[in-house]
Amino acid sequence: MALIAFAANSVLGRLALTVAHLDPYSFTIIRLTSGAMMLWLVLQGRNVFSAATSSDKNNHSKAQGSWLSALMLFLYAVTFSIAYLSLDTGVGALILFGAVQVTMILYSSLTGAKLKTAELLGIALAFCGFLYLVLPNLSSPSLSGFVLMSIAGIAWAGYTIRGKQCDDPLCDTSGNFIRSLPFSLLLLLVFIFIPPQLSFDGTLLAITSGAVTSGIGYALWYVALRGLSATQAGVVQLLVPVIAALGGMILIAEPITLSFVVASLMILGGILLVILQKNKKTP
Secondary structure, three states, X not given: OHHHHHHXXXXXXXXXXXXXXXXXXXXXXXXXXXHHHHHHHHHHHHHXXXXXXXXXXXXXXXXXXXXXXXXXXXXXXXXXXXXXXXXXXXXXXHHHHHHHHHHHHHHHHHOOOOOOHHHHHHHHHHHHHHHHHHHHHOOOOOHHHHHHHHHHHHHHHHHHHHHOOOOOHXXXXXXXXXXXXXXXXHHHHHHHOOOOOOOHHHHHHHHHHHHHHHHHHHXXXXXXXXXXXXXXXXXXXXXXXXXXXXXXXXXXXXOOOHHHHHHHHHHHHHHXXXXXXXXXXXX
């Protein structure tokens, strides 16, 4: 469910930025603000339900999170939005998920987690399938777009790694979004030099992206991270472009191509190799 939300989020972002012509700074501010509001409402709703069904009337959950996680969330959101103005979808996905993969594999290595041969083969197979999927749409990226999307990938990997330490996914995600709002307010300074480009459709897309596919989706991701290692969390995200492409085939009747089928099988096979190692004991 989290990966479906990620895929939908990419589509909503691209539509808002390129079709509805919403500027990336407004998109980021609206996205994070609506995400914070939605998560706060969900958290209050959970507290009301808990109070009604529990004998402990003082058992109220509060937004937690951390400033470091909030900063990573903000960095990812703003660099992702700006980068996609100068990158094609395929190139942006390659840079983003490539940066995520490298960062999380390096983290696993630095923290003493040794990758098994099957895991390495699985990572290689999944990434080759990912390359095969996006390769036909690749073009030379701009330097600024490459740097910004790389920062987005590193920041998202950091946000994911931080999520493995959370105790309450809803409380932590709510706190992270709320703490990201002061950083978002700094983006208002940009409008001193660059006038905002607002539209009704773009604003609606940004609200949906923030409240549903970002806010709720990221909370689900923190729940999922409890059962995934850093390496597994990195490699399963390669499914996002596959889900996005599959959504296009279902929703707008895009043809199912042989390359899509082959790439999907490679990615799924690679992920399976990595996931199956979880319960195996190291000799």
